[in-house]
Amino acid sequence: MTTQIKYTYKDFQSDQEVRWCPGCDDYVILRSVQKALPQMGIPKEKFVFVSGIGCSSRFPYYMDNYGIHGIHGRAAAIATGVKLANPDLTVFVMTGDGDSLAIGGNHFIHAVRRNIDMNIILFNNEIYGLTKGQFSPTSRIGQKTKTSPYGNTQPPFNVGELTIGADGRFFARVPGNDSKMQTEIYVEAQKFKGTSVVEVMQNCVIFNDGAYRFWTDKKVRDEHTVRVEHGKPMIFGKDRDKGLILDGLKLKAVKIGENGITEDDILVHDAHNPDPTLHLMLVRLKNPLVTGIIRSVREETLEEREAKLTEEVKAKSKIRSFDDLVS
Amino acid sequence: MTTQIKYTYKDFQSDQEVRWCPGCDDYVILRSVQKALPQMGIPKEKFVFVSGIGCSSRFPYYMDNYGIHGIHGRAAAIATGVKLANPDLTVFVMTGDGDSLAIGGNHFIHAVRRNIDMNIILFNNEIYGLTKGQFSPTSRIGQKTKTSPYGNTQPPFNVGELTIGADGRFFARVPGNDSKMQTEIYVEAQKFKGTSVVEVMQNCVIFNDGAYRFWTDKKVRDEHTVRVEHGKPMIFGKDRDKGLILDGLKLKAVKIGENGITEDDILVHDAHNPDPTLHLMLVRLKNPLVTGIIRSVREETLEEREAKLTEEVKAKSKIRSFDDLVS
């Protein structure tokens, strides 16, 4: 799997001018991916980036890889064909909240269910950017947009809940402005065998600026988010003096040192637990919001299962060619 | 809301010959619905039955109500329009596992998310019946069907997990051969304000006979299923001597009287808890399998929120007619 070639992020930059709005988090994502790729030890020509339509879906053009800029909502379905047809490729789906959860919702949940080894990077800006600002399935109730001038009335999806509800085995959440964390997690997502969903809390400066400010603003982010890592206690806070504990069936944020709580009381993250109960609690938490890899459970992928079955059938069958079939 | 007219199930029978295979659970569902309707106190002309395509989707023809036999997968979307356009109607979506979770998966999760007051009765026979036996998104791994002659390779959805993952507020599961329970639950589903999903474990005698035998067979069903009811302990077994307890973050079936366990130790079902943690555990349990209303959490429906907003806007606006607008 490892290759001789040593890449830098520049090897993954295409000659196309990047055309997102100045200040858009999409730039951060692009650079983070470009930095993650050299760490994967995969020859450049084996990457395929598939997208639908949206600001986010312009992504493949800016990468110097094989790619398909598909039609709106169908990226996961196209990628499914790419990967089933050639499991040797490393497939990334670059998609928006509209692309993957509005028109593409069905392909999204089915991709997740099937557990094909591909990486879905979901740019969740809680808005339709490319079409200039209509609410999306992740927009909040009351949010004013061009199609909800008096406030949005439709309750949003929680991406993590939906993913795990569709039997998702890998789910991570990352701040759109944290390039370092993104790069780490893209590498992990790729390493994971199976469908990985990475939700990026992506700021759209033009149509939904500040949607994640409460969690991503440098001044408060350490207090308002907790990054979980497998095998490590769920500690957060600027002074790393806060943590999560389980109180019955509820997660609670506590201060270490107060009320007799010590570091040992803090929950240790087990991303690999097949039972999603705790992962779902983490996914639902709003304050602190949980970032990092929340769930990562290895199961047989569809293409592994397919390959095995095909081998079995081949072993039993005498048909090797069309001529055998019709003889 | 109550009406003078007293109906019997016969008032809801249409003059169309019922054309399901002899022995199909669909007959049980039909009769159970026809028995439930008179208990709802709603004038007959206010019911609308919407379906897609499939054996199950033939349902509206057999009811003497208003109905649309739509196109494959779109029942929930059509029903959304019916209900938003006229919230005064009582809307049922009659759909199959293929219709609502394969081609119709997107409309399903969005209907659930929006929480429109409609009742989705999902005939889950884990197969495509009408097209004569291909695997569906709820078919099990290894299941042999016409399109999986060597066994199905795609992991199935768990309907309850998907529903709750899409922010479902009402989820119930009923055996396809239990008319009494079905009737009760259809009445409850209708009473519930919001999107209710009722998964019927429906046996297809022709293409997937016995899929639920482990749970629905009279000889074993009391041992292999537990029917939950809000406010009641989760007790099961022919002798009602078993129950569910919580063991850390896991549900466990125990015998009352053994190991010092008394009835008081048994979990009491709280269907109304907004936190879905326990509901999800119940939904995932395989033995005993949980039937009954697992989750039922009242929240504002989309049409209620819409109506409120419209009233607000009207109160502030002077525009009452097109002429006002263009003046």
Next chain:
Amino acid sequence: MTTEFKNKSKKPVKRLDHVTIRFAGDSGDGMQFTGTQFTTSAAMLGNDVFTFPNYPSEIRAPQGSLYGVSGFQVQIGAHNVDTPGDKLDLLVAMNPAALKKNLKDLKKGGMIIVDSDAFTKANLLKAKYETNPLEDGSLKDYIVVQVPMTSLTREALKDIPIDSKSKTRSKNMFALGMVYWLYGKDPKYTIEFLRKKFKNKPEIVEANIKALKTGWNYAETLELIPVSYIIDEAPHHAEEYKIITGNTATAWGFLAAAEKAGLQLYLGSYPITPATDILQELSKYRQLDVIAFQAEDEIAGISSAIGASFTGKLAITTTSGPGLALKSEAIGLAVMLEIPLVIVDVQRGGPSTGLPTKTEQADLMQALFGRNGESPVIVVAAKSPADAFKMAFEASKLTLEHMTPVILLTDGYIGNGSEPWPVQRIKDLPEINPPLVKEKIEGWHPYDRDPETLARKWVVPGVPGMEHVIGGLEKDKSTGAISYEPENHEYMVRIRQAKVDKVADFIPPLETEFRDEGDLLVVGWGGTYGSLRSAVNELNEKGYRVGLAHFNYINPLPHGVKDVFSKFDKIVVAELNLGQFANYLRMKHPEFRYEQYNKIQGLPFTTEELVNAFEKLLK
């Protein structure tokens, strides 16, 4: 004929050129199996055959009900047979409902064999008969052979240790035995088949064979059957033909094309009547490395096929009308990407859900034009069950060599119908040479074109140094980068059109059958070929000067249309819709005047109605 089944009766034997038979009964009566057995035997023995099944749309209707009747029709002939036949010579009716539903198709004077045991009061009621047709004289125009098949079968099998239900179920073999005798056919293939199929259930084999023989013997001795028939056999056919349905032929055509092109076959599909069989058939061939992916819906099916095509597979998607509608946006993407993709539409009755189990040709316009923008695709159509093999292969060749999607139109009639398919081996088939690139080419641009075909190259992931992105936005004519340039757009729209138009240079020119000049040219396309051929044949036999021009290739039209059309006084376009191909010809060849003959009943043409209609035009 094996000695055991030598006709030992003294009854006269009449020689026939062809005969049309329908087996009809309850869905549970095994009529499809019975019909298939008879067909296979006749074909193995050297007759030409053509079949058409007619299932009820219900999965399993209540026993004895009218809508639960299942029928299987076959025409067998000493010579060429192009259709399953119009009117029946023999109707086998296993119950009153089967008789009621099928009688109207029987020729005056034709024969009916009924299981008289099934004519109970209850069954008569279910079939909505007020009096028993076997007794009320209503069948006086036919030869009615009443046989208490159920009881005779049960009696014959009384010593075989199988359950009573299985005994009763063997009555279809009794009926088959009778029909074998009647047409002098040796049941040996059926006996062999039964032995193989139920290898592990010797009692079942015994029961079935016993029932078959009993029926055979019964027919031989029965006075009610005064004569038997013979349809000349040409045994040299036996080895080189297989009887397959159009859907199987389609699936096999793709298998062959993939192997010939040296590619893996990828199918992304979603079940829909009457196209599901193709998906089901291809799901069997893991040993040939076929990937048959059942997707969550039609859009995912085609989208995944687009993804697979991008990686260098022969990618196809199969569906019927409503599914084609759903795929239209994605077909547009494939047009824009300029990648190979075959879309099969097994047409059924429309619009909307329409008549899902019936046949029609009303998706032609959708196939040609059902996409946004100027979005040309190659459109071809199969003309018979066996021809579906050829056209699936041809569609694959065209899409692979011309790098643009192809829509292959078949229909429920030829998809479910069957006829002998001349077995072909890979070596007999034409070469397929896709412009697949496996190594870096210096100076290559994604949208550079081959001057002859205007096809671009097929560069797939994995080739180092050739990384590129393709997408649905308009692209620069060479680099493939997004381009909003007005002139570039016009150029690209026209070149995509030209690429499709150029295919005309690579397909056979239009030819006529029967005669190449005359008073009337009958024009058809796709699955109506057999019916049109029969009708034109009959007209020529009657002395009319009628030609037939049948189209396999629709977009582009083959060369030679003008030449062919101009040599006839009148042109009539006959199709199972309101005139879609006629209208298309008006667009492409406005210089001619087209008469139309149309039928939209969910049924194929009958030879008779065609002959009548065309005769009127000739007067």
Next chain:
Amino acid sequence: MTTEFKNKSKKPVKRLDHVTIRFAGDSGDGMQFTGTQFTTSAAMLGNDVFTFPNYPSEIRAPQGSLYGVSGFQVQIGAHNVDTPGDKLDLLVAMNPAALKKNLKDLKKGGMIIVDSDAFTKANLLKAKYETNPLEDGSLKDYIVVQVPMTSLTREALKDIPIDSKSKTRSKNMFALGMVYWLYGKDPKYTIEFLRKKFKNKPEIVEANIKALKTGWNYAETLELIPVSYIIDEAPHHAEEYKIITGNTATAWGFLAAAEKAGLQLYLGSYPITPATDILQELSKYRQLDVIAFQAEDEIAGISSAIGASFTGKLAITTTSGPGLALKSEAIGLAVMLEIPLVIVDVQRGGPSTGLPTKTEQADLMQALFGRNGESPVIVVAAKSPADAFKMAFEASKLTLEHMTPVILLTDGYIGNGSEPWPVQRIKDLPEINPPLVKEKIEGWHPYDRDPETLARKWVVPGVPGMEHVIGGLEKDKSTGAISYEPENHEYMVRIRQAKVDKVADFIPPLETEFRDEGDLLVVGWGGTYGSLRSAVNELNEKGYRVGLAHFNYINPLPHGVKDVFSKFDKIVVAELNLGQFANYLRMKHPEFRYEQYNKIQGLPFTTEELVNAFEKLLK
């Protein structure tokens, strides 16, 4: 004119009939706003106007980049103005990129007003200029008016307490002031508008007005502008017109139709360029009980509209080409259900994602035929921004009275373009009488038909005793129960077609403009009307005998086509596609020969290219 803005200079004033102006600058420069202000003032003062915006496809491109240039073009005239004009008389270019991108559209000898402050080295580089065009002589064929707008504006506003960014941003008002002076237009409407809009920000109001006035004064005194112009005004227009875009007009047409019909309006839609505006516009009218439901995708949008229609609403769905493709299956359902539904397709460049922000007419065939089976719908098209109001109303009337879906075609050009719309009140509009049933009718069957329109009745849930189920399977011609009967299917297919054909009796017959016989008939449809009208006008002025037949109604075609067409020697069909309407006419009226003029560049026709092309045909 308010005294303050009386032209006090001694410069000569030239009277013009019409003039074409383009404001161009960075996306952030407020060019759309500036253009709209100028347009509104001109229109309020009594000019005819026609505008066309040209946005970049990027949301917010980097400042100064070529692809970030945003333009707004307007033609104003003393008399009728049908297009935004071909070539520019004046180009206002706020930076080098704007100059570079737009110069090619400027007339030889035309005027350029530039913000010379923006011609910095950095900006020149971003615009890919190697030398400064203001200095290198490359603009010698034009009148170049260099104004340091940024610094002049900043200087003028130096005492106003707003931030420096806001000051700079006011430079568009400076430019507008100059243009107002140049064309002798009173800025009062803009001043009023600014006062209202920034009610709560008095400094902003002050700054903008100050900038405007400064620009006005600057132009008056600047020697570089040697002359000013006047375009005669006809002030009586002022009250009765509103300038609206085609998309707004479409939305309003539906609002009016719903009210006229006494129905609630229901829109089920999904955003897509360039149709999103209609959804956005209708989202504003909760106070009029409009339900504007943004669905999860196009299919849900139309499906929900079908559900709403079933309950008795005026149900519509709006989209552009790729969305229409996705909706095709559901349109078929509506055809089968025979319920009212309007589908709006604001066409854009195709195929596939194509040129999403550009215009085209290439969805015609898809609208007519893009469905499985024989699935006829009424197809109409709007011919200009204001006409979109009328055609949305008309589409609603037709769908409601004829109980079958209607597709309304507009396009990006008229959807985004604007012109004055003569304000209409509900009482001025035609009656709409849907066959809505509110009480039980004895003996009614769901598919009984009105003999005149062939429409069935519209019975909606809530009416006791009329319960019934409708669906997509073929149905019995009266009861509506599922029917697989062959003759019934043929009957139903033909009656659905006949119902649509009959609409021809209810729409105006085809008329010609300019002349009703002659050497050449120019045929067009939809959004090209303005360009074709200008061209035909010009040809007639040149002495040619040319008529114009423009189609609003496409399926069915209006009566009178044959009469009209037969009175001209030649017929040319001009459209923004490869000839779709021409082909449709060949199907419907094969008795004529059609020439074609086609353009597929994402752009509207220019008058000039049309005149040239038609002149060739006349020789």
